[in-house]
Amino acid sequence: xxxxxxxxxxxxxxxxxxxxxxxxxxxxxxxxxxxxxxxxxxxxxxxxxxxxxxxxxxxxxxxxxxxxxxxxxxxxxxxxxxxxxxxxxxxxxxxxxxxxxxxxxxxxxxxxxxxxxxxxxxxxxxxxxxxxxxxxxxxxxxxxxxxxxxxxxxxxxxxxxxxxxxxxxxxxxxxxxxxxxxxxxxxxxxxxxxxxxxxxxxxxxxxxxxxxxxxxxxxxxxxxxxxxxxxxxxxxxxxxxxxxxxxxxxxxxxxxxxxxxxxxxxxxxxxxxxxxxxxxxxxxxxxxxxxxxxxxxxxxxxxxxxxxxxxxxxxxxxxxxxxxxxxxxxxxxxxxxxxxxxxxxxxxxxxxxxxxxxxxxxxxxxxxxxxxxxxxxxxxxxxxxx
Ligand SMILES: Cc1cc2nc3c(=O)[nH]c(=O)nc-3n(C[C@H](O)[C@H](O)[C@H](O)COP(=O)(O)OP(=O)(O)OC[C@H]3O[C@@H](n4cnc5c(N)ncnc54)[C@H](O)[C@@H]3O)c2cc1C
Numbered sequence: 408x409x410x411x412x413x414x415x416x417x418x419x420x421x422x423x424x425x426x427x428x429x430x431x432x433x434x435x436x437x438x439x440x441x442x443x444x445x446x447x448x449x450x451x452x453x454x455x456x457x458x459x460x461x462x463x464x465x466x467x468x469x470x471x472x473x474x475x476x477x478x479x480x481x482x483x484x485x486x487x488x489x490x491x492x493x494x495x496x497x498x499x500x501x502x503x504x505x506x507x508x509x510x511x512x513x514x515x516x517x518x519x520x521x522x523x524x525x526x527x528x529x530x531x532x533x534x535x536x537x538x539x540x541x542x543x544x545x546x547x548x549x550x551x552x553x554x555x556x557x558x559x560x561x562x563x564x565x566x567x568x569x570x571x572x573x574x575x576x577x578x579x580x581x582x583x584x585x586x587x588x589x590x591x592x593x594x595x596x597x598x599x600x601x602x603x604x605x606x607x608x609x610x611x612x613x614x615x616x617x618x619x620x621x622x623x624x625x626x627x628x629x630x631x632x633x634x635x636x637x638x639x640x641x642x643x644x645x646x647x648x649x650x651x652x653x654x655x656x657x658x659x660x661x662x663x664x665x666x667x668x669x670x671x672x673x674x675x676x677x678x679x680x681x682x683x684x685x686x687x688x689x690x691x692x693x694x695x696x697x698x699x700x701x702x703x704x705x706x707x708x709x710x711x712x713x714x715x716x717x718x719x720x721x722x723x724x725x726x727x728x729x730x731x732x733x734x735x736x737x738x739x740x741x742x743x744x745x746x747x748x749x750x751x752x753x754x755x756x757x758x759x760x761x762x763x764x765x766x767x768x769x770x771x772x773x774x775x776x777x778x779x780x781x782x783x784x785x786x787x788x789x790x791x792x793x
Contacts, residue, residue: 411435411521412703413696414538414548416531416561418512418524419448420685421671422554424465424692426515432700436520437546438512439538443525445509449580449651450685451609451616452507453594454500457765458686465693466514474507475500476611480593481760483749485742486600487639490750492593493757497764499594501611531564533667549708550666550699554692557652559673565664570675576604576655578620578682579633583643585615595640598745601632603737604655605682608640617643620682621737622655655679656733658726661716666708668695668715676722680729680736681763687722694718728769 413429415422418440426438440446454462454475462468470477477498483490516522527541538546553561562569588610597619600606604621619629619636626632630648637643654672656679662669670676671688678684695715702711736745749755761767 408545408547409437410547411437412549413437413552413699414439414546414550415520415552415554416440416528416538417553417555417559417671417673418442418444418515419508419554419556419671419688420511421673421688421692421695422552423508423511423515424461424689425552425554425670425696426520426692427466427518428693428696429700430515430518430520432696434696434700434703437523437548438515438520439523439526439528439540439546441525441527444512445505448504448508449578449649450504451580451607451618451682452502452504452611453607453609453683454502454507455683455686455763455765456497456499458683458689459500460765461686461689461693465689466511468510468514470498470500474510475502476588477501477590478592478594478610480591481756482593482595483598483756484595485598485746485749488746488750490598490746491753491756493753493760496757496760497766499763501594501609501616503611528560531560533564536666548666549703550668550711552668552670552692552695552699553663553673554670554688554695555673557654557672559669561667562659562669562673565667565669569673570652570654570657573624574655574657575623576620576653576657576677576679576682577623577626577629577650578604578618578653579629579648579650580616580618581633581637581643581646581648582614583617583637583646585610585642587612588615597636598736598749599739599742600636601626601629602739603733606636608642615642620653620655623652653677653682653684655682656726656730658723660723662691662719663712663715666699666702666711668698668711670695674719676719676726678729679726679733683763686765687725691719691722725769732769
């Protein structure tokens with residue numbers, strides 16, 4: 408039996424960010440993950456400027472060549488139709504998650520988090536503030552952070568299920584062997600490669616990560632969409648296909664309860680247009696640890712959630728704004744309008760890139776797009792968001 412201030416379940420980006428921040432605040436931390444690291448996490452590995460800023464602030468992790476390939480060129484398509492290309496956009500960074508997550512975990516352990524990776528949780532007793540590991544050891548906590556991904560056992564324990572199957576997203580990916588990509592090789596985005604979703608091709612040094620994803624419910628034939636997409640790009644047809652859920656606009660309005668906090672995918676903090684989740688995961692992990700530290704300092708661990716819910720409002724708002732904009736991009740009947748506007752407007756493409764790089768926020772983009780939209784289209788999208 409062991410008593411710590413904070414148990415963190417999940418040592419992905421959210422969990423490691425929480426661990427580093429909590430150690431800096433002087434808390435004792437047990438960091439648990441069922442996997443031993445390095446481990447794979449299915450992901451495009453695109454790190455935006457917004458995410459890079461969180462990495463530097465929280466981990467002191469810079470964008471270094473050993474971990475990232477930086478790209479400045481982008482091309483956009485919609486069902487094979489060329490929507491144009493942008494060169495010299497704000498830099499975006501591509502990484503491989505097995506190396507990236509292991510590096511972040513290294514920062515967390517170096518900061519003094521106790522390493523319980525390679526261990527499954529056997530029982531989770533939220534009433535007794537106790538987690539029991541598969542090897543029988545019991546850990547008692549003041550605050551628990553569930554940073555345990557989209558299928559979060561902590562969220563299941565709190566709410567009976569980790570996500571709403573009607574609103575969750577699903578994505579498929581392959582690692583396609585490619586000749587060495589250069590700094591000029593463009594990142595490719597294909598809107599509508601899946602229904603209410605998109606496809607991507609991320610050229611890295613050893614391979615190209617090709618995938619597509621979107622809302623799960625309208626895409627029962629996601630594998631067929633991927634096969635068609637790989638044929639279209641003429642790459643990766645023989646590579647192993649892997650799939651993973653992602654919360655796609657499903658930010659939980661109550662990401663936790665009392666002394667239990669959910670961070671990252673467990674809280675549903677993923678952008679419902681771009682699918683970006685690493686930045687929100689790291690940021691929410693940091694916020695969860697700070698809320699835990701404040702509540703523990705006041706000797707009122709049960710107050711942690713109230714503090715955390717307030718702190719994560721900007722993340723939930725960002726997800727909500729993106730959800731408002733999403734029908735304009737993904738509603739099938741509006742796609743001709745979207746394609747025409749996006750193809751002809753260089754400024755809209757730049758705006759999109761500034762959003763990805765963290766130099767702009769959704770409200771600016773939302774108002775610019777709404778201003779261009781005919782009234783009939785506005786009526787068309789009302790109530791369209793799944
Ligand atoms: C195909 C795909 C492509 C994506 N591409 C991008 C992208 O390019 N850029 C981007 O920003 N985001 C992308 N995302 C989203 C991104 O991968 C997630 O938002 C991000 O990984 C969330 O981090 P996390 O720490 O919350 O969860 P995770 O990275 O999922 O980490 C959760 C951890 O919890 C552990 N865990 C789970 N259950 C248990 C248990 N019972 N006991 C112990 N440990 C447990 C897991 O082993 C895991 O290590 C993509 C997602 C998918 C599916």
